[in-house]
Amino acid sequence: MTSFVSVWVGRPGDPPRRADDADRLHAAASTMKVAVLAALYRAADAGTVDLDAHVPVVNGFASAIGDGTRYQNDRRYDDEDEVWTRLGDAVPARWLARRMIVRSSNLATNVLLQLVGLPAVADAWRCAGAVNSVTARGIEDYAARDAGRDNVVTAADLAALLGALHLGTLAKPESCAEMLDLLAAQEWRQDLALGVPDGVRIAHKNGWMTGVRHSAGLVCPPDAEPYVIAVCTTSRGVPPDDYDERACRHLAELSAEAWRDRVLP
Template identity: 25%
Template sequence: MTIRLNRRTALGLGTVATAGTVLGAAAPASAAENTEETPTTPARAARRVAAVFDRHSTEAGGNWQAYVSVADPAGPPVVAVAADADRRIEAYSVNKIAVATAVLDKVDRGLLTLDQRVDVTAAIVVPGGDGIFSLDGAYPSSVTLGHVLANLLTVSDDTAVRLCGLVAPAAEINSILVAKGFPNTQVEPVANPNRFFLGTSTPRETHDLLRALVAGTLLSPASTTHLLGLLRSPVAFTDGIRRTMSSDERARVATKAGWFADARHEAGVIFDRSGAAVLTYALFADGQADPDNFGATHPAVQARAAMGPKFLAAVDRIAGTGRTFRAPTRRPSNGG
């Protein structure tokens, strides 16, 4: 169930945040003009991020639940935004990261391989859904599990969710996520054990799952690199946080969006220039105007597009923490 809370009610100083120190979680909208664009300390960067979030979420209206932190080499992350961060809400396609995590966990344990094949039948295709499998127009086809995950996390393919269910049923996905410490990040089972709705999470758990991923405690090094590579690829979501960035800047951001009904969500990680994680965000929004607009001009998507370059600038002089993940060089091809 999605429970809505006005952003003004949800956002406030004194929010309990176990991932780090809360700084500036209730900056007024005007504060965005009074904070440094490129600060040099994590605390000041967090204040800038808080001010930017407050300004653009206010402009977009509706309800916002969010959790954003800035890495601090001297200690735990500094929490910039903690807006109703423990409310369990429908995560929609943001939870495709969690589904991919469960599948890759089985790969890590030797139960699956990325080159094993699944069949894309006419019966399993979600008609009219997001992604490309529904556009094939010819079935059946046989694809690798690696191809399924690539479609799941880049073009947010809905049929890929069902294909994941063939190798990781709903109950197993949920048990894997609970075992990893994410009891609120759960898919919603249906009568068919191999199918499910994408289910729920909280801003804090989505944030913490991403932090665990970049810390190397969620998956094996190979699976971690694979998952992040998909989320950082040029074809991954670009309407929101990454919209007005250069190709090099986009490669510094791993992101996944979710959209359904009136909700527009996005969660991800910004890396410093060396490839270490420096900012982690989970932004959940609903209740804005124009709910039937699933394009780049929806108010919440516009807000995230405005936040993205400012978030990047806010941490551009801050060092990330943990393992470094260098984005592979990708260049357009002219065939041949």
């Protein structure tokens, strides 16, 4: 069994208070959806996307390999059902963004990624100060994956992304505030969120796949300055269900530790 755990904890915009292997690359899983969200709101700020305009909900996308290959999402591998009930309809981009974050919809992600484009997501990463993370393809674009186009993240880059939202530097301040509100409405709360007391605001996004469990969030204590915690875990050789349960517990423990240290400089 081989396991890798990367951790970044600190105040937004400051050097980390804790950084354990924080620049190691991990498969992104659904954490890349925060970068897609940022690209969408940056496009709205620039006037190239209207968040309230209706977007067709389709399940057919051009592969990132650019040779005309197309791919689809498999509903069985999506943790959100509501977007699928709107297939063939048109819905506001803002609604799709919410489903992408609060229920981690894969279908909504690919529809929005098709709307804004991969270069816009790359710009969002770089604007946040991320240096290693890459969103190279849509979810389930297996042709691109097989061609070596992988979605990867680091704990340090996820922390930079959340920190830039808090500082209001990734988009207009009101757009950053709206994105943080979406992240605070996250409904999958089985890892970092368990490490803070009930009622404490945590704007976060997690992601999981076989052998992978990540989560990154901005925690806003009532008695201390906000802080960012980002944890990426990857394991090989552990049964998937057993690993995910262990990883969730470990992320909750790391989150609880960061909470106990929240008043430290």
